[in-house]
Amino acid sequence: MRATPDTAxxxxxxxxxxxxxxxxxxxxxxxxxxxQHHAYNDQNAGVLAMxxxxxxxxMMSKEMRNAGFDPYGLAGAGVTEWTATSFGYTADLNxxxxxxDPDEVVTYLYDPDDDLLVRREGGVQATVATxxxxxxxxxxxxxxxxxxxxxxxxxQIRIRMEYETAEGALTGSLTTTVALRNQIYE
Amino acid sequence: MREETTRPGLxxxxxxxxxxxxxxxxxxxxxxxxxxxxxxxxxxxxxxxLYTFSSAAGAxxxxxxxxxxxxxxxxxxxxxxxxxxxxxxxxYTVTISRDVHDFGTGETFVWHDKDLxxxxxxxxxxxxxxxxxxxxxxxxxxxxxxITPRSLTVEAQSALQSNSGxxxxxxxxxxxxxxxxxxxxxxxxxxxxxxxxxENKPAIxxxxxxxxxxxGTPDLYGNETYADNDPPYVQYDDSVVxxxxxxxxxxxxxxxxxxxxxxEQYGTNRPDTLSGIVYVTDDFGSTGAxxxxxxxxxxxxxxxxxxxxPLYNPREHDPEDPMYDxxxxxxxxxxxxxxxxxxxxxxxxxxxxxKINKINGNVDIYGAxxxxxxxxxxxxxxxxxxxxxxxxxxxxxESTIVDPVRLSWVAD
Numbered sequence: 001m002r003a004t005p006d007t008a009x010x011x012x013x014x015x016x017x018x019x020x021x022x023x024x025x026x027x028x029x030x031x032x033x034x035x036q037h038h039a040y041n042d043q044n045a046g047v048l049a050m051x052x053x054x055x056x057x058x059m060m061s062k063e064m065r066n067a068g069f070d071p072y073g074l075a076g077a078g079v080t081e082w083t084a085t086s087f088g089y090t091a092d093l094n095x096x097x098x099x100x101d102p103d104e105v106v107t108y109l110y111d112p113d114d115d116l117l118v119r120r121e122g123g124v125q126a127t128v129a130t131x132x133x134x135x136x137x138x139x140x141x142x143x144x145x146x147x148x149x150x151x152x153x154x155x156q157i158r159i160r161m162e163y164e165t166a167e168g169a170l171t172g173s174l175t176t177t178v179a180l181r182n183q184i185y186e
Numbered sequence: 187m188r189e190e191t192t193r194p195g196l197x198x199x200x201x202x203x204x205x206x207x208x209x210x211x212x213x214x215x216x217x218x219x220x221x222x223x224x225x226x227x228x229x230x231x232x233x234x235x236l237y238t239f240s241s242a243a244g245a246x247x248x249x250x251x252x253x254x255x256x257x258x259x260x261x262x263x264x265x266x267x268x269x270x271x272x273x274x275x276x277x278y279t280v281t282i283s284r285d286v287h288d289f290g291t292g293e294t295f296v297w298h299d300k301d302l303x304x305x306x307x308x309x310x311x312x313x314x315x316x317x318x319x320x321x322x323x324x325x326x327x328x329x330x331x332x333i334t335p336r337s338l339t340v341e342a343q344s345a346l347q348s349n350s351g352x353x354x355x356x357x358x359x360x361x362x363x364x365x366x367x368x369x370x371x372x373x374x375x376x377x378x379x380x381x382x383x384x385e386n387k388p389a390i391x392x393x394x395x396x397x398x399x400x401x402g403t404p405d406l407y408g409n410e411t412y413a414d415n416d417p418p419y420v421q422y423d424d425s426v427v428x429x430x431x432x433x434x435x436x437x438x439x440x441x442x443x444x445x446x447x448x449x450e451q452y453g454t455n456r457p458d459t460l461s462g463i464v465y466v467t468d469d470f471g472s473t474g475a476x477x478x479x480x481x482x483x484x485x486x487x488x489x490x491x492x493x494x495x496p497l498y499n500p501r502e503h504d505p506e507d508p509m510y511d512x513x514x515x516x517x518x519x520x521x522x523x524x525x526x527x528x529x530x531x532x533x534x535x536x537x538x539x540x541k542i543n544k545i546n547g548n549v550d551i552y553g554a555x556x557x558x559x560x561x562x563x564x565x566x567x568x569x570x571x572x573x574x575x576x577x578x579x580x581x582x583x584e585s586t587i588v589d590p591v592r593l594s595w596v597a598d
Contacts, residue, residue, distance in 0.1 A: 058241065062597065069596040071332055072287055072296065072304045093596060095287070181595045 045165035049131055050172055053163040056117045056129025060108050061178045064157065066091045068182035075099045078183070079151040085110040087137050087157065088120075091182075110135035117161070133171065134162040143179075155184050242274055243327035244597060246320035250278030251331045251595070254316045258282070258333065258590055263314060278320040285313040285332060298334045298593060300438065311335050313593065328598040333590040339436035340536055340584055341426070342554035343381070344391035345408070345575035349427060349500065349560040351396035354404040357570045358545070362387035362408030362419060365574040367534045367552045372577070377410045383577040388412040388421035394560065395422060408575075427560075429500055431465070431492045431538045434556055437588075442492070444589050449493065449523070460487030460533065462586060467495055470539075471526040484531030485549060490583055493539040495523040500540075500560040507560070522559050529569075534579040545571045553579035 010018070067089035070077035074097040081088030088107035090099035099105060102122030110132065111118050117129040140156040141148040148154040157178045164171040254269040269280040285296040289306040299310025311334040320327045345362045346352070354360065363386050364372040378385050386409035390398055398420050400406075408419035415421065428434045432441055442465055449466030470493040471485075485491070497520045501509040514520040522540030529547035537555045545551075547569045553576050 062241075062244065066596050069594055071285070071594045072289070074304070091596065093598075097287070181592075185592045185594060 042165070042169050045167070046170040046172070049163050049165045049170065052129055053132065053161055053172070053174055056132070057159065057161050057174050057176060059128060060117070060119070061159065061176055063106065064089065064108070064178050065181055066093065067180050069093065070182065071095050072097055079154050079180075080105075081107055082137065082139050082151055082154060084136055129163070131163050131166065132161060133164050134160075136160045152183075155180055239322065239325040240327065243276055243320045243322065243325050244329070246273050246276035246278050247318045247327040247329040247597070249273050250280045250318035250320060251316055251329055253278075254280035254282070254318065255331070255333060255590055255592070258314070258335075259588070276320045276322045278318055280316055280318045283315050285315045298591070311337055329596065330598065331595045332593040334593060336437065336441060336588040336591050338584045338586060338588060340554070340580050341434065341436065342536065342556070342575070342580055344387045344421065345389050345554060345573050347391045347393070347554070347556045349393045349557065351399070352390060352392070353399040353401065356402045357404065359405040359407070359570075359572045360389040361406070361573070362389045362412075362575045365552060365576050367576060367579050375410075379409065379411055383580060385409070387575045388415075389419035391421045391423055393424045393427045428556065429558055431494050434536075434538050435490070441588070445492075446496070460485070460491060461489045463490045463492070463588065465492040465494070467523060469493070469524045469526060471528050485528045485533045486531040488534040488579070488582065489586060490535055491533070491537045493523045493525045494558065495521065495540060498522045498540055500558055504560045534576065535583045536580065545573070547571060550574075552576040553583065
């Protein structure tokens, strides 16, 4: 006699067990995905924050190297402000013998209230980097790190910048040294 | 038999249409999300690339300036300009031009004097502007540097100058008579003493009251003004005492730093012909006797030979000097660099050495020799060596183009 195919389906118990197993597995999977997603977001935010800080630091360093550019010794260009959280300089960028043009008077400073790296040109202020939690300038008179005692002595500047991500989940620090070539040249 | 529970026809067709619409909507949404993500990624990549390229272009422009400054040393301002090259995928071109500025009396060429500074009066050395442009596709960076050649002034006032005792042996000849590099004398009878280059000098100028000891039959000649001195043709004059090569050459401290090198490559035997500036920071030549180290070596060529330990300060070694430092005086790291056992060859130019021991054999030197040490170290000559004061050789040295002075730099 031929066997009748079993077409009765699952029992209620089987279905319940199956659903519980699926629920547990699904829940685990969702948790895992959430954790991964969270980590991905943190890493992404960290990379963005570092990129933001590095771009700001590089831009500032590049521009600071122009400090004291005074091709005819007539403009009196040099370092005008040197504190732990701000650095100002003048440079005769258009060779006209003065530092009266707006872009020839530049100050970089840290705004601790809003966690910003700020660039001030003439009277105009612009944000260079956000989420900067600390900024420190150190001034040296030589490569060996001898502290400068006057503005004219400054030849090297050590800059340390600390930053964080939007939620503050990740923090980081960047350090660079800028040689002020026009202060070094004879 | 299982009974059909759904009705064929109308209801089935309606559900199918809804599903198609839903699929289309979902597809459109997914497409938009994908497009937005792609655009954002592309923009990020582009921004990141531009930022990287911009930094690299600036570095390439700086490299161009350094290349051009080196080219200026060997070729001057007339030959081989513009200077071109490439680095890191960027092409750079550097042009040179005389700097022009209005100092209040109309536009004029700019000059730079180390004391007066910038001027339009023709005082000092001409100022040149190097403009370096680095490009790669649309990316471009421009930098400007002003340079001026560094002029040398050699204040040689004798054939041999010493800040300490001198001991001459054998048949060595030291002559302050102004002699051409071919060995002929300009005017041995000239007795003028004006301090200029082209006149006869004393054989030896001592800046200290140490003795000049003569053993054997050494010959001293010079300006007849010093003939009655004891020994003859030796002048004692402490008005100017040099302690560094830069002081001798009228340069600012550190101006010769880029020329420093070890003396090892110029060991016992030197087949190379010296030229330009050779600045060794340790011993040059043989330190031992000729018989034990295989030869005394020759000195051949022209230019400026400097044998100087930058850490050595003669004053720190002199017990009578207020700067005397017994620790440094006994530390080999601070010891003077020695020119030892030069035995043959012909050199035309200036030799500046912390300490000299010995000038031997049949070596001929046209120009001047200066020893910087102040402590009691014999400067010994022996054999038939000849040292002639030569203004022409000194002037040849003064025309040497040294690493140019970098006056200012800016990134546009």
